[in-house]
Amino acid sequence: DAGVTQSPTHLIKTRGQQVTLRCSPKSGHDTVSWYQQALGQGPQFIFQYYEEEERQRGNFPDRFSGHQFPNYSSELNVNALLLGDSALYLCASSLAPADTQYFGPGTRLTVL
């Protein structure tokens, strides 16, 4: 049973660039949530996708956008990268109506 997968594992970008991160949910799951985790902090909720629509959004600017595909996989896009966007980006999946979320290994983004 495949768990949550994310790509790439690591990424280095420079300020002002754009980045796309990818996530495939756990087999059978239909809901994908994205989180940003700064070093030494707990994950912070970015947004959640279900039925290809953004259902909930945390306190993140419009530079952060996403998409969910018919196969439930998802992308996170970040435009105009700032140094402060350097973090571990975690994708979590769940199966509605359950709330338990299972996390992928994350993408470590470094912005120089």
Next chain:
Amino acid sequence: GQNIDQPTEMTATEGAIVQINCTYQTSGFNGLFWYQQHAGEAPTFLSYNVLDGLEEKGRFSSFLSRSKGYSYLLLKELQMKDSASYLCAVIMGRDTGRRALTFGSGTRLQVQP
């Protein structure tokens, strides 16, 4: 917004018992999760408490008091591999399956020989 408090760091001895506390604001509360996260890895699900009381799962137990806004994670017979960060997360609102997790900053547990 939600304010979740948990100790930053704890140290314990192999074979011992450790209790990691978590407090949160009760308004809108609907459930509490505990996750374990080893350095550089993904958080892994440990427990989910909705009702008051203690839930035991092997060496790990989790307790919830909804009225007090308090939870703890109890780890028994500590092993070196238990050295990790332990994240407390709450879920709020009534729309099941559509609720985001709000995390505390995590408690870094170091198990010593």
